Amino acid sequence: MSFKVSRGEAVDELNYFIENNLLDYSKLRNFDFGPQKRDNTSCLSPYITHGLVSEIEIINKSLKKNSFAKNEKFIQEVLWRVYWKGWLELRPNVWTDYLQELRNIKKNYEDNKNYLDAVEGKTNIECFNEWVNELKEFNYLHNHTRMWFASIWIFTLNLPWQLGAEFFMKHLFDGDAASNTLGWKWVAGIQTQGKNYLATEWNIKKFTNNRFQNVKINEEAPSKITEKSYPVIEKSFTNPNLLEDKILLVFDNNLSMELADFKNHNFKKILIISNTNETRQIQLSKNTLNFKTHLIDDQLNRLKTKSITAEIIKIDELKSIKEPVYALYPTVGENFDYIRFNQLKNIQFLYREIDRFSWQFCNKGFFNFKNHIPKIVTKFN
Numbered sequence: 117m118s119f120k121v122s123r124g125e126a127v128d129e130l131n132y133f134i135e136n137n138l139l140d141y142s143k144l145r146n147f148d149f150g151p152q153k154r155d156n157t158s159c160l161s162p163y164i165t166h167g168l169v170s171e172i173e174i175i176n177k178s179l180k181k182n183s184f185a186k187n188e189k190f191i192q193e194v195l196w197r198v199y200w201k202g203w204l205e206l207r208p209n210v211w212t213d214y215l216q217e218l219r220n221i222k223k224n225y226e227d228n229k230n231y232l233d234a235v236e237g238k239t240n241i242e243c244f245n246e247w248v249n250e251l252k253e254f255n256y257l258h259n260h261t262r263m264w265f266a267s268i269w270i271f272t273l274n275l276p277w278q279l280g281a282e283f284f285m286k287h288l289f290d291g292d293a294a295s296n297t298l299g300w301k302w303v304a305g306i307q308t309q310g311k312n313y314l315a316t317e318w319n320i321k322k323f324t325n326n327r328f329q330n331v332k333i334n335e336e337a338p339s340k341i342t343e344k345s346y347p348v349i350e351k352s353f354t355n356p357n358l359l360e361d362k363i364l365l366v367f368d369n370n371l372s373m374e375l376a377d378f379k380n381h382n383f384k385k386i387l388i389i390s391n392t393n394e395t396r397q398i399q400l401s402k403n404t405l406n407f408k409t410h411l412i413d414d415q416l417n418r419l420k421t422k423s424i425t426a427e428i429i430k431i432d433e434l435k436s437i438k439e440p441v442y443a444l445y446p447t448v449g450e451n452f453d454y455i456r457f458n459q460l461k462n463i464q465f466l467y468r469e470i471d472r473f474s475w476q477f478c479n480k481g482f483f484n485f486k487n488h489i490p491k492i493v494t495k496f497n
């Protein structure tokens with residue numbers, strides 16, 4: 117498998133999936149048949165994470181093909197991502213605490229043999245080693261495999277979830293502060309407190325089509341615990357009345373001006389922001405950085421084709437811009453942290469309509485959010 121690096125190709129992949137594989141999605145989605153056979157899920161996450169295709173675009177296309185009832189599972193998964201994002205927006209300290217814990221833990225694990233064996237794929241668990249290599253080579257893992265991987269990391273290899281989440285962020289093309297951090301916390305049993313996810317030998321064998329033998333893992337372990345609780349913060353996601361003739365900043369989560377709610381507005385110039393390892397708290401792999409660079413270049417080329425004034429700048433160049441500017445909201449994560457740490461007060465955020473509407477339902481659990489899905493789908497269809 118390989119991921120494409122342009123919006124045009126990402127849309128082709130979306131269309132192909134909807135035309136050929138969407139109908140069997142709910143039946144087959146939990147199987148991981150290996151990297152050479154990935155057609156039972158969409159593999160769109162690297163594109164969605166970077167805004168190359170949007171959740172609304174995907175849902176609406178899927179509804180042109182099948183009814184809501186036939187698509188329900190797929191739509192739920194697509195919106196699960198929106199839910200995690202909103203959940204973290206309302207509790208941003210979960211992300212900052214995660215990074216702080218990671219910094220504290222890292223020092224103690226630099227020379228830890230268990231940890232080094234895990235990230236090198238040299239444990240005595242064959243499937244785990246294979247997934248480590250797959251992650252590094254293809255920069256993607258199937259959802260079920262991410263769950264097994266995280267469960268083995270935490271409960272069999274006894275490694276801190278924070279280091280596992282860092283390892284994923286480093287290599288995943290779809291690496292996302294909300295889905296990744298909350299996915300790991302969920303497996304550990306901290307997200308839904310006391311309910312950890314334990315991988316089992318039979319489950320792995322069944323859903324990998326018996327590709328692995330001898331899966332010796334810890335199938336009984338208590339949930340991780342934390343004393344911390346994160347009350348919902350007061351935050352409004354209100355958009356300003358847009359003025360003409362201002363610069364717009366676009367970060368790497370929104371690389372499709374074609375889809376932006378503000379696409380018809382006349383901005384003075386568009387600056388596409390590139391964030392390299394010098395300005396990141398989690399260091400990304402070369403593959404992951406290259407992937408982002410290609411996507412950013414693709415956005416620039418598409419803007420130029422439309423004769424829109426645009427250029428790419430490094431995130432640390434933002435400090436020298438003193439005039440008031442707009443930015444498509446980068447969401448809680450590394451780009452937003454940069455703005456916060458450097459107190460760049462001249463930036464006014466523009467929020468996507470789907471987020472503004474959906475995030476109000478993210479104050480409780482996903483089962484509550486699920487009840488609002490028909491409303492969300494109707495509003496944006």
Ligand SMILES: Cc1cc2nc3c(=O)[nH]c(=O)nc-3n(C[C@H](O)[C@H](O)[C@H](O)COP(=O)(O)OP(=O)(O)OC[C@H]3O[C@@H](n4cnc5c(N)ncnc54)[C@H](O)[C@@H]3O)c2cc1C
Pocket residue numbers: 145157158159160161162164165193194195196197200257258259260262263266284288290291292293295296297299300303
């Ligand atoms: C420990 C762990 C870490 C994860 N880290 C990330 C991450 O960094 N970035 C990321 O995008 N997803 C992450 N996920 C969620 C999920 O594994 C991936 O989104 C999914 O595997 C992507 O494959 P797909 O595009 O074929 O998904 P499909 O099954 O085709 O689903 C369609 C889309 O729905 C969304 N989606 C599906 N499942 C989930 C889910 N469980 N949570 C949130 N959104 C979902 C994705 O945007 C996905 O592209 C993580 C899950 C776990 C358990």
